Amino acid sequence: MHVPDGFIDAPVSAVAGVVAAGAVAVSLRGARRELGGASGASGAGTGAERTAPLAGLVAAFIFAVQMLNFPVAAGTSGHLLGGALAAILVGPWTGVLCISVVLLMQGVLFADGGLSALGVNVVVMGVTTTVVAYALFRLLLGVLPRTRRSLTAASFVAALVSVPAAACVFTLIYWIGGTTDIPIGKVFTAMVGVHVLIGIGEAVITALTVGAVVAVRPDLVHGARGLTTPLKLRVDGELVDAPTRQPVAPVAARSSRRIWITGLVTALVLAGFVSFYASASPDGLEKVAADQGIDRKTEEHAAKDSPLADYGVKDVSNARISGGLAGAIGVGATVVVGTGVFYLVRRRRTPDAPAAGPHVREPV
Structure with a gap:
């Protein structure tokens, strides 16, 4: 759903850019709390020293998966937007x-999504999908049983709804x-x-x-933070919290490092190899634009001569x-x-800022 230059006029694109800049500024403040990490009494947990690389990995993984267009209808494909994830x-x-x-x-690098439309794309693909998905995700977790299955189900529904929501915001713009x-x-x-069909793939x-x-x-x-309750043991006819064993910090660090390496390798394989087999059909926005005539005034991308334009290496x-x-x-x-x-x-x-949430001691 990358909006190219020329779909939206200059004044509205400028306003969208201001809105996007404001959303990013607000997100910077909120992200400081989220990236602060969450650790238990023993110092285990996500750890502030590991949250930045993990967030960078998530961005790189989303970049890679967005290269994997999947067919959704005759002559149309879709790809992950990634806000819910x-x-x-x-x-x-x-x-x-x-x-x-x-x-x-x-x-900037691949001439995908107009530079003058960057604000529109951030509002549509970044802000809308993230806000809608996370709000619905938290709402569902509030009414579903506190289990791993509920977490996965809430993720599915939130991602599904976020895609047509982004389509609605684009239509409004x-x-x-x-x-x-x-x-x-x-x-x-x-x-x-x-985009309802594309949302199924996203989900x-x-x-x-x-x-x-x-x-x-x-x-x-x-x-998943704060979703679990302590394991209960019955002692003398009464339920008491069972003692839990926190992993020591070096073990947690090694585990996080393995996940980071595994995720990076997976992203490289997806983008470097699997992407060759992705659907070549136009995505949802491109198909609608061609069918309805929205693309009549599409402008050439300012970075069309980039050595990586259109996801290929020049020469x-x-x-x-x-x-x-x-x-x-x-x-x-992207990961760097x-x-x-x-x-x-x-x-x-700030040093005394509160942690993003309680550490999860047990799997959900």
């Missing part, structure tokens, strides 16, 4: 920053500042219809990823090698930039 894994504020970093890297005169009802019906990817991380390290999942003739190298470079650049940004955000956190 980022919000549940690292928190809503950090999630907005994750998607913003991904969109910036895609726009287009209604206000679209550069072509297309009946808004047709745009709304087409956008929501195809599956999000639920599987969240479920996989929760299964091995629930304390690394922001959305490398072999398509498989070119795309694979571009994907790997994108993952590497993302980790650097999140490290700086965490470093600016």
